[in-house]
Amino acid sequence: MATLSQDELLEWYAAYREADPVGIEETQVVQTVNNDELDHADIEAQIESQEHSLTFTGRFCEHCQHLLDHWPILDDRDDASVVARWFTTIGLEAAGRHGCRFCALLLTRLETTRSLSLVRKLETRLKRIGYGPACSLVISNYFGRIKLYISVPSRPTDSTGETIMCWTKVVNSEGGS
Numbered sequence: 001m002a003t004l005s006q007d008e009l010l011e012w013y014a015a016y017r018e019a020d021p022v023g024i025e026e027t028q029v030v031q032t033v034n035n036d037e038l039d040h041a042d043i044e045a046q047i048e049s050q051e052h053s054l055t056f057t058g059r060f061c062e063h064c065q066h067l068l069d070h071w072p073i074l075d076d077r078d079d080a081s082v083v084a085r086w087f088t089t090i091g092l093e094a095a096g097r098h099g100c101r102f103c104a105l106l107l108t109r110l111e112t113t114r115s116l117s118l119v120r121k122l123e124t125r126l127k128r129i130g131y132g133p134a135c136s137l138v139i140s141n142y143f144g145r146i147k148l149y150i151s152v153p154s155r156p157t158d159s160t161g162e163t164i165m166c167w168t169k170v171v172n173s174e175g176g177s
Helices: 006-018 028-035 040-051 062-069 089-097 101-112 116-128
Strands: 081-087 135-142 145-151 166-172
Touching: 006 028, 006 116, 028 116, 040 089, 062 081, 062 089, 062 101, 081 089, 089 101, 089 116, 101 116, 101 145
Parallel strands: none
Antiparallel strands: 081 135, 135 145, 145 166
C-alpha cells in the first residue's frame, strides 16, 4: 500500500463513505485503492492462522451452516434486503480451502469478477483504521426473484436495508448470474 498517514486514511474513508453507492466500484475513491500493494505472504499467514479455528457441520463452515439453517425471510416488497452474514476474504478463503462449499462459491465469485484483489485492498485500508468485518452477503428481493450480493466493504447499513450498497451479484433464483 502507498504509505498513507492515519489522517490520510481517515480522509479517504470519509470520501469512501460519501461516494454514491451506484457504481461505487468505478469511483475514483475506490479506484485509487487499486494502486495499493498486497502483502501476499501476510495474507497467506492470516489464512493459515484462521484455518485452525474453523468448525464444520458437514460440508459447510459453522457460519454458512447457520445461515442455511436460519435463512432470512424477506417481506414482499420488491426492494426488500437483509444482511445475511458478515465476512472477510481471509475467512472465506480459509473456510473454502477446508471444504465449505458456500464460502468457496462466494470466493469464486469474487475471483471470477476480478474483485478479490480490490476487496482485499479495501479490507487492508479499513483494517488500518479499525473497521471490520469488511464485507457482507446481502439477500434481496428483485421483482419476485431472490438475489444474493456481496456488499462493498464496510459501507454502513441499517436494519431497514436503506443504506445497503452492493456490487457483486452472486446468483439469482433462476440460476443465472
